[in-house]
Amino acid sequence: MRRNRIFLMLICATFLCSCAPFSREIIRQSDEVLTVRDVQQSPEKYAGRMVLWGGSILETINQKSETVLRILKFDLDMQKKPARSDKPEGRFEIRYPGFLDPAIYESGRLVTVAGKIEGISTALLGEIKYGYPVVRAVEIRLWEKIDPARIPPYWYDPFWGPRPYWDRYPYHPFYW
Amino acid sequence: MQRISAAVLAFILLAGCASVISENVLREADQSVSFRDVLRDPERYRGRIVVLGGSIIKSIPKKNETWIEVLQQPLGGRLKPKNTDISEGRFIIKYRNYLDPGVYRQGRRITAAGEVAGREVLPLGEMQYSYPVLINRETHLWEEEPAYSSPQFMFGIGIGI
Known part of the structure:
Protein backbone atom coordinates (compact mmCIF):
# COMPACT_ATOMS: atom_id res chain seq x y z
CA MET A 1 0.00 0.00 0.00
CA ARG A 2 2.68 2.42 1.07
CA ARG A 3 4.91 1.36 -1.82
CA ASN A 4 2.06 1.85 -4.19
CA ARG A 5 1.50 5.37 -3.09
CA ILE A 6 5.15 6.31 -3.44
CA PHE A 7 5.22 4.76 -6.87
CA LEU A 8 2.16 6.74 -7.89
CA MET A 9 3.72 9.94 -6.65
CA LEU A 10 6.85 9.18 -8.59
CA ILE A 11 4.86 8.71 -11.76
CA CYS A 12 3.00 11.95 -11.18
CA ALA A 13 6.22 13.80 -10.58
CA THR A 14 7.73 12.42 -13.75
CA PHE A 15 4.74 13.50 -15.78
CA LEU A 16 4.56 16.94 -14.27
CA CYS A 17 8.25 17.61 -14.75
CA SER A 18 8.44 16.27 -18.22
CA CYS A 19 5.48 18.26 -19.47
CA ALA A 20 6.72 21.75 -18.79
CA PRO A 21 9.02 22.95 -21.55
CA PHE A 22 10.84 25.44 -19.37
CA SER A 23 13.62 24.72 -16.95
CA ARG A 24 12.65 24.48 -13.32
CA GLU A 25 14.96 27.35 -12.56
CA ILE A 26 13.09 29.68 -14.90
CA ILE A 27 9.70 28.57 -13.68
CA ARG A 28 10.80 29.11 -10.09
CA GLN A 29 12.04 32.62 -10.84
CA SER A 30 9.15 33.84 -12.88
CA ASP A 31 5.85 35.36 -12.06
CA GLU A 32 2.85 33.84 -13.76
CA VAL A 33 0.29 35.81 -11.79
CA LEU A 34 1.35 39.31 -12.75
CA THR A 35 -1.25 40.72 -15.15
CA VAL A 36 -1.02 42.97 -18.17
CA ARG A 37 -3.00 45.58 -16.28
CA ASP A 38 -0.57 45.53 -13.33
CA TRP A 53 3.41 34.59 -20.09
CA GLY A 54 1.77 33.13 -23.15
CA GLY A 55 -0.87 33.65 -25.77
CA SER A 56 -1.53 33.65 -29.46
CA ILE A 57 0.47 35.66 -31.96
CA LEU A 58 -1.34 38.69 -33.36
CA GLU A 59 1.50 40.13 -35.37
CA THR A 60 5.18 39.51 -36.03
CA ILE A 61 7.30 42.55 -36.78
CA ASN A 62 10.87 42.10 -37.96
CA GLN A 63 13.04 45.02 -37.02
CA LYS A 64 16.69 45.56 -37.85
CA SER A 65 18.15 43.88 -34.84
CA GLU A 66 15.21 42.26 -33.14
CA THR A 67 11.83 40.67 -33.65
CA VAL A 68 8.68 41.97 -32.00
CA LEU A 69 5.81 39.56 -31.42
CA ARG A 70 2.50 41.09 -30.41
CA ILE A 71 0.58 38.58 -28.32
CA LEU A 72 -3.00 38.19 -27.13
CA LYS A 73 -2.47 36.93 -23.58
CA PHE A 74 -4.19 33.82 -22.27
CA ASP A 75 -3.81 31.86 -19.04
CA LEU A 76 -1.34 28.99 -19.04
CA ASP A 77 -2.30 25.40 -18.39
CA MET A 78 -0.29 22.80 -16.47
CA GLN A 79 2.15 22.40 -19.33
CA LYS A 80 2.55 26.17 -19.45
CA LYS A 81 0.70 26.14 -22.76
CA PRO A 82 -1.67 29.07 -23.34
CA ALA A 83 -5.35 28.13 -23.26
CA ARG A 84 -7.25 29.96 -25.99
CA SER A 85 -10.25 31.92 -24.82
CA ASP A 86 -12.58 34.69 -25.90
CA LYS A 87 -11.76 36.60 -22.75
CA PRO A 88 -8.08 37.36 -23.04
CA GLU A 89 -6.44 39.29 -20.29
CA GLY A 90 -4.89 41.80 -22.67
CA ARG A 91 -1.99 42.19 -25.04
CA PHE A 92 1.76 42.28 -24.66
CA GLU A 93 4.91 42.38 -26.73
CA ILE A 94 7.75 39.90 -26.82
CA ARG A 95 11.07 41.30 -27.94
CA TYR A 96 13.55 38.75 -29.14
CA PRO A 97 17.12 39.73 -29.95
CA GLY A 98 17.42 38.17 -33.38
CA PHE A 99 15.35 37.05 -36.31
CA LEU A 100 12.16 35.02 -35.95
CA ASP A 101 10.63 34.12 -39.28
CA PRO A 102 7.08 35.48 -39.61
CA ALA A 103 6.28 32.51 -41.83
CA ILE A 104 6.77 30.32 -38.76
CA TYR A 105 5.78 32.76 -36.03
CA GLU A 106 2.55 33.48 -37.83
CA SER A 107 -0.66 34.96 -36.58
CA GLY A 108 -2.76 32.57 -34.52
CA ARG A 109 0.04 30.34 -33.24
CA LEU A 110 0.53 29.86 -29.54
CA VAL A 111 3.71 30.88 -27.74
CA THR A 112 4.89 30.90 -24.16
CA VAL A 113 7.73 33.16 -23.16
CA GLY A 131 0.19 50.16 -24.00
CA TYR A 132 1.81 46.79 -24.57
CA LYS A 145 0.01 23.76 -34.50
CA ILE A 146 -2.56 21.06 -34.90
CA ASP A 147 -2.15 19.91 -38.46
CA PRO A 148 -5.46 18.62 -39.79
CA ALA A 149 -3.65 16.18 -42.06
CA ARG A 150 -1.94 14.60 -39.08
CA ILE A 151 -5.03 13.85 -37.06
CA PRO A 152 -5.19 10.08 -37.02
CA PRO A 153 -8.27 8.69 -38.71
CA TYR A 154 -9.50 6.82 -35.64
CA TRP A 155 -10.72 10.06 -34.19
CA TYR A 156 -13.66 10.11 -36.46
CA ASP A 157 -15.85 7.31 -37.53
CA PRO A 158 -16.59 7.34 -41.24
CA PHE A 159 -19.82 5.49 -40.57
CA TRP A 160 -21.03 8.14 -38.20
CA GLY A 161 -24.00 9.78 -39.72
CA PRO A 162 -27.21 11.59 -39.06
CA ARG A 163 -29.02 8.29 -38.53
CA PRO A 164 -29.57 7.17 -34.94
CA TYR A 165 -27.28 4.51 -33.57
CA TRP A 166 -29.81 1.67 -33.53
CA ASP A 167 -30.18 2.14 -37.23
CA ARG A 168 -26.49 1.87 -37.78
CA TYR A 169 -25.99 -1.64 -36.49
CA PRO A 170 -26.40 -3.74 -39.61
CA TYR A 171 -24.35 -1.39 -41.77
CA HIS A 172 -21.54 -0.74 -39.43
CA PRO A 173 -18.49 -2.95 -39.92
CA PHE A 174 -17.59 -3.06 -36.25
CA TYR A 175 -21.00 -3.92 -34.83
CA TRP A 176 -21.27 -1.66 -31.86
CA MET B 1 -41.31 6.95 -15.16
CA GLN B 2 -42.61 7.87 -18.56
CA ARG B 3 -43.34 11.34 -17.42
CA ILE B 4 -39.79 11.77 -16.19
CA SER B 5 -38.28 10.56 -19.42
CA ALA B 6 -40.56 12.87 -21.34
CA ALA B 7 -39.42 15.75 -19.19
CA VAL B 8 -35.80 14.82 -19.73
CA LEU B 9 -36.34 14.55 -23.46
CA ALA B 10 -38.07 17.91 -23.56
CA PHE B 11 -35.26 19.44 -21.57
CA ILE B 12 -32.65 18.07 -23.94
CA LEU B 13 -34.57 19.30 -26.96
CA LEU B 14 -35.10 22.73 -25.46
CA ALA B 15 -31.51 23.03 -24.31
CA GLY B 16 -30.35 22.02 -27.74
CA CYS B 17 -32.37 24.73 -29.41
CA ALA B 18 -31.91 27.39 -26.78
CA SER B 19 -31.37 30.76 -28.33
CA VAL B 20 -28.13 32.56 -27.63
CA ILE B 21 -29.88 35.82 -26.82
CA SER B 22 -31.71 35.86 -23.51
CA GLU B 23 -35.47 35.68 -23.51
CA ASN B 24 -35.93 39.08 -21.88
CA VAL B 25 -34.09 40.82 -24.65
CA LEU B 26 -35.76 38.74 -27.34
CA ARG B 27 -39.15 39.73 -25.97
CA GLU B 28 -38.23 43.38 -26.42
CA ALA B 29 -36.95 42.79 -29.92
CA ASP B 30 -39.06 43.75 -32.89
CA GLN B 31 -39.07 40.67 -35.08
CA SER B 32 -41.12 42.36 -37.76
CA VAL B 33 -38.33 44.76 -38.69
CA SER B 34 -36.00 43.23 -41.25
CA PHE B 35 -32.40 44.19 -41.83
CA ARG B 36 -33.38 45.58 -45.20
CA ASP B 37 -35.80 47.98 -43.54
CA VAL B 38 -33.16 49.18 -41.12
CA LEU B 39 -30.57 49.55 -43.86
CA ARG B 40 -32.91 51.62 -45.98
CA ASP B 41 -33.97 54.00 -43.26
CA PRO B 42 -32.29 53.62 -39.88
CA GLU B 43 -33.78 56.86 -38.58
CA ARG B 44 -37.27 55.48 -38.92
CA TYR B 45 -36.48 52.58 -36.62
CA ARG B 46 -34.41 54.49 -34.11
CA GLY B 47 -34.88 53.08 -30.61
CA ARG B 48 -36.24 49.71 -31.73
CA ILE B 49 -34.48 46.56 -30.62
CA VAL B 50 -33.53 44.25 -33.47
CA VAL B 51 -31.57 41.02 -33.65
CA LEU B 52 -28.97 40.91 -36.41
CA GLY B 53 -25.99 38.78 -37.22
CA GLY B 54 -23.26 38.13 -39.71
CA SER B 55 -19.54 37.82 -39.98
CA ILE B 56 -17.14 40.36 -38.58
CA ILE B 57 -15.38 42.59 -41.07
CA LYS B 58 -13.40 44.74 -38.66
CA SER B 59 -13.26 45.74 -35.00
CA ILE B 60 -12.23 49.25 -34.14
CA PRO B 61 -11.42 50.09 -30.52
CA LYS B 62 -12.10 53.75 -29.83
CA LYS B 63 -11.95 55.94 -26.81
CA ASN B 64 -14.39 54.36 -24.33
CA GLU B 65 -16.11 52.27 -26.97
CA THR B 66 -15.59 49.68 -29.69
CA TRP B 67 -17.17 49.54 -33.10
CA ILE B 68 -17.61 46.27 -34.89
CA GLU B 69 -18.37 46.26 -38.59
CA VAL B 70 -20.41 43.25 -39.62
CA LEU B 71 -21.39 41.78 -42.96
CA GLN B 72 -25.03 40.87 -42.42
CA GLN B 73 -26.09 37.28 -43.01
CA PRO B 74 -29.50 35.71 -42.52
CA LEU B 75 -29.94 34.00 -39.15
CA GLY B 76 -30.65 30.31 -38.95
CA GLY B 77 -31.36 27.99 -36.05
CA ARG B 78 -30.41 29.33 -32.59
CA LEU B 79 -30.03 32.71 -34.32
CA LYS B 80 -26.72 31.66 -35.81
CA PRO B 81 -25.71 33.54 -38.97
CA LYS B 82 -25.73 31.20 -41.93
CA ASN B 83 -22.54 30.50 -43.77
CA THR B 84 -23.60 32.00 -47.05
CA ASP B 85 -22.82 34.71 -49.57
CA ILE B 86 -26.34 36.02 -49.20
CA SER B 87 -26.06 39.36 -47.51
CA GLU B 88 -28.20 42.45 -47.53
CA GLY B 89 -25.33 44.69 -46.52
CA ARG B 90 -23.23 45.89 -43.64
CA PHE B 91 -23.91 47.31 -40.22
CA ILE B 92 -22.04 48.52 -37.16
CA ILE B 93 -22.49 47.40 -33.56
CA LYS B 94 -21.30 49.84 -30.93
CA TYR B 95 -20.10 48.65 -27.51
CA ARG B 96 -19.47 50.83 -24.51
CA ASN B 97 -16.42 48.83 -23.49
CA TYR B 98 -13.15 47.64 -24.97
CA LEU B 99 -13.31 44.49 -27.08
CA ASP B 100 -10.10 43.09 -28.41
CA PRO B 101 -9.83 42.89 -32.21
CA GLY B 102 -7.75 39.75 -31.68
CA VAL B 103 -10.89 38.03 -30.39
CA TYR B 104 -13.53 39.88 -32.41
CA ARG B 105 -11.51 39.27 -35.52
CA GLN B 106 -12.38 39.20 -39.17
CA GLY B 107 -14.41 36.21 -40.26
CA ARG B 108 -15.89 35.24 -36.89
CA ARG B 109 -19.63 35.09 -36.75
CA ILE B 110 -21.60 37.25 -34.35
CA THR B 111 -25.23 37.64 -33.36
CA ALA B 112 -26.34 40.78 -31.56
CA ALA B 113 -29.51 42.24 -30.17
CA GLY B 114 -29.27 46.00 -30.10
CA GLU B 115 -31.04 49.29 -30.33
CA VAL B 116 -31.12 50.96 -33.71
CA ALA B 117 -29.27 54.27 -33.40
CA GLY B 118 -29.10 55.94 -36.77
CA ARG B 119 -26.26 55.55 -39.21
CA GLU B 120 -22.55 56.11 -39.72
CA VAL B 121 -21.19 57.01 -43.13
CA LEU B 122 -17.66 55.68 -43.61
CA PRO B 123 -15.37 55.35 -46.61
CA LEU B 124 -15.35 51.94 -48.25
CA GLY B 125 -12.81 51.73 -51.03
CA GLU B 126 -13.54 54.86 -53.01
CA MET B 127 -17.16 55.18 -52.05
CA GLN B 128 -19.06 56.19 -48.94
CA TYR B 129 -21.06 53.44 -47.25
CA SER B 130 -23.96 54.17 -44.97
CA TYR B 131 -23.87 51.71 -42.04
CA PRO B 132 -26.95 51.32 -39.87
CA VAL B 133 -25.86 51.38 -36.22
CA LEU B 134 -26.91 49.17 -33.33
CA ILE B 135 -26.08 49.93 -29.71
CA ASN B 136 -25.33 46.54 -28.19
CA ARG B 137 -27.79 45.01 -25.75
CA GLU B 138 -26.59 41.43 -25.89
CA THR B 139 -24.07 39.69 -28.10
CA HIS B 140 -23.02 36.16 -28.85
CA LEU B 141 -19.71 35.50 -30.55
CA TRP B 142 -19.75 32.12 -32.28
CA GLU B 143 -16.98 29.58 -32.04
CA GLU B 144 -14.88 29.33 -35.11
CA GLU B 145 -15.56 26.23 -37.13
CA PRO B 146 -12.41 24.44 -38.11
CA ALA B 147 -12.19 23.29 -41.70
CA TYR B 148 -11.80 19.72 -40.51
CA SER B 149 -13.81 17.87 -37.90
CA SER B 150 -11.78 18.33 -34.80
CA PRO B 151 -11.47 15.52 -32.29
CA GLN B 152 -13.91 15.75 -29.44
CA PHE B 153 -11.91 13.49 -27.15
CA MET B 154 -8.20 13.28 -26.84
CA PHE B 155 -6.16 11.01 -24.71
CA GLY B 156 -2.45 10.72 -24.74
CA ILE B 157 0.49 9.62 -22.71
CA GLY B 158 3.90 10.94 -23.37
CA ILE B 159 7.23 11.53 -21.81
CA GLY B 160 9.32 14.44 -22.90
CA ILE B 161 12.87 15.28 -22.05
Missing part, protein backbone atom coordinates in the same frame (compact mmCIF):
# COMPACT_ATOMS: atom_id res chain seq x y z
CA VAL A 39 2.29 46.36 -15.67
CA GLN A 40 0.28 48.96 -17.59
CA GLN A 41 -0.58 50.71 -14.36
CA SER A 42 2.90 50.83 -12.89
CA PRO A 43 5.52 49.79 -15.40
CA GLU A 44 8.44 51.09 -13.29
CA LYS A 45 7.42 48.95 -10.35
CA TYR A 46 7.57 45.74 -12.35
CA ALA A 47 10.54 46.52 -14.58
CA GLY A 48 13.04 43.70 -14.44
CA ARG A 49 10.51 41.20 -13.08
CA MET A 50 10.71 37.74 -14.67
CA VAL A 51 7.38 36.56 -16.07
CA LEU A 52 6.11 33.43 -17.71
CA ALA A 114 9.92 33.48 -20.12
CA GLY A 115 11.46 36.90 -19.95
CA LYS A 116 11.94 40.18 -18.17
CA ILE A 117 9.49 43.05 -18.11
CA GLU A 118 11.06 46.02 -19.77
CA GLY A 119 8.38 48.66 -19.73
CA ILE A 120 5.53 49.69 -21.99
CA SER A 121 5.44 50.15 -25.73
CA THR A 122 2.55 52.16 -27.11
CA ALA A 123 1.03 51.44 -30.49
CA LEU A 124 -2.09 52.40 -32.33
CA LEU A 125 -4.93 49.86 -32.13
CA GLY A 126 -8.02 50.93 -34.04
CA GLU A 127 -8.30 54.48 -32.82
CA ILE A 128 -6.81 54.06 -29.38
CA LYS A 129 -3.25 53.86 -28.15
CA TYR A 130 -2.61 50.53 -26.53
CA PRO A 133 3.92 45.53 -21.68
CA VAL A 134 7.27 44.56 -23.19
CA VAL A 135 8.83 41.23 -22.28
CA ARG A 136 12.49 40.79 -23.21
CA ALA A 137 12.61 37.11 -24.14
CA VAL A 138 14.90 34.74 -22.31
CA GLU A 139 13.24 31.58 -23.59
CA ILE A 140 10.45 31.21 -26.12
CA ARG A 141 8.40 28.11 -26.74
CA LEU A 142 6.38 28.00 -29.96
CA TRP A 143 3.61 25.40 -29.66
CA GLU A 144 3.04 22.95 -32.45
